[in-house]
Amino acid sequence: MDHAALSALLNQLISHWESEVVEFKRGKDGFSSSDLGKYVSALANEANLRGRERAWLVFGVDDKKRDVVGTSYKENPTHLEVDKNSILSGTGSFTVREIYVLNHPDGRVVLFEIPPAPRGMPINWNGHYYGRAGESLVALGQDKLDEIRAQTLATDWTAQLVEGASIADLDAEALKVARQRFAAKHANRFKAEDIAGWSDVAFLDRAKLTQNGAITRATLLLLGRAESAWRLSPHPAEITWKLEGEERAYEHFGPPFLLATSQIFSRIRNIQLRLLPENELLPHEVAKYDQRVVLEALHNCIAHQDYARSARIVVTERLDRLILENEGTFFEGQPDDYVLGDRVPRRYRNPFLINAMTELNMIDHMGYGIQDIYRRQRERFLPLPDYDLTEPEVVRLTIHGRVVDEAYSQLLMQQTRLPLADVLALDRVQKHLPITEDAVRHLKQARLIEGRKPNFFISARVADATSQKAQYIKSRAFDDYHYEELVVGYLREFGHASRKELDDLLRKKLSDVLNETQKTHKIGNLLSALRRKGRIRNFGSTASPEWRLVE
Incomplete structure (x- = not known):
């Protein structure tokens, strides 16, 4: 979001002032991570309940005078990124969508964009759920908590209770491993010995596997005994x-x-x-x-x-x-x-x-x-x-x-250190898949690919010297997998192929190091390998083969 868009957004938020989904703070240096997490929990839950696409926590605005006053909160961008991870750790699975910094004429403003809590999943901070009452931060009421949880309970197959199922239907080893995994996940919240002391009923509720002690389909899928899988019928649970x-x-x-x-x-x-x-x-x-x-x-x-x-x-x-x-x-x-x-x-x-x-x-x-x-x-x-x-x-x-x-x-x-976006594009090139014109332009400028559309290939800078590039491209042999996939792709596109058609497909693509006889043998070996793997089959005769896919 550019400067103009951020300025317009801030003006809009101030003009409508605070609601359950917008909170303004001066955001002094001492604003704690704990308070930040509580506000994220509250604003995310309220955005869910009101059907909003986002909520906002804004630092650098006086919440009484409604003026931009600027904030010195975490002026190092790296420290703002740490906030994302801190929130993720405290909620267990949720964090802000983006953090924007606006250099307003009246001072620096920091805007936290907070997505709504996912349907059926209220957001907690260190085990406690928060909401808003007007401009105040409060514990999320039980009615609101139930409203969020009920959003998908009726349609979520995994949330349904299993009639007649009990803890006796759970695998003892799986239950033990589940406690260990939960303890590792929440090592900063609970001591391992405390978790070990919880009853099975208390642990399963804490781990969100059961509903008030009642066994759900999710419980049986993750922890159920093999002999109890019939309770999930008609689902095969396999x-x-x-x-x-x-x-x-x-x-x-x-x-x-x-x-x-x-x-x-x-x-x-x-x-x-x-x-x-x-x-x-x-x-x-x-x-x-x-x-x-x-x-x-x-x-x-x-x-x-x-x-x-x-x-x-x-x-x-x-x-x-x-x-x-x-x-x-x-x-x-x-x-x-x-x-x-x-x-x-x-x-x-x-x-x-x-x-x-x-x-x-x-x-x-x-x-x-x-x-x-x-x-x-x-x-x-x-x-x-x-x-x-x-x-x-x-x-x-x-x-x-x-x-x-x-x-x-x-x-x-x-x-x-290649950017992941470049690696994604190079991966498509090696698999002979199309890439965008922008990607082609960028990769060519970076000298990472060569060739002409649609026959791009990864640059041969790995060759010994620049003068050897042309010979390198002509002589390098691709992995057999590459040639096998060409055959499979051809058969998938056209349904069947004769040996001559497959010869025409592959012969020019094989390494120039091979002579014509060696290329013929190579193609025969590739077809035999695909046949042995059960991927293709000759539906014709030995003299006049007709190759087809069998997968």
């Missing part, structure tokens, strides 16, 4: 892991999901990859799959699954990637909105389950999980994840476990 390729296997995992996700990760073949930086003798060794990335993705599937559709979550392991699928559209916005950290979700499909998983430190519900997945994959020099939303009511996430284009990985190893 996560299926399946291995595809030369070897095939599968296994179904039911509740408690708190433990099941780690069990699923242990099934995944997770070898070490060796990536050799340019002009270095010692390779980088990274795991094929990062545990935190996979668990974050799995937990997102659990949190955002549309349970009313009675479908299972599916994790497919292929030779070079993991594919995670859950039912239900992306509920708020698009994946790209969260990758760069610009979007904070305001609504959730399963707010009760989201709250419980947040308390158990399984997810955050500020939208940072997706950004963390991308960041960690980037730091391991591997391709970024891909979201596929083309199938109605399905979210499909692919996590790559293999280098696609060596130039991409080399570039990330050489330039570790």
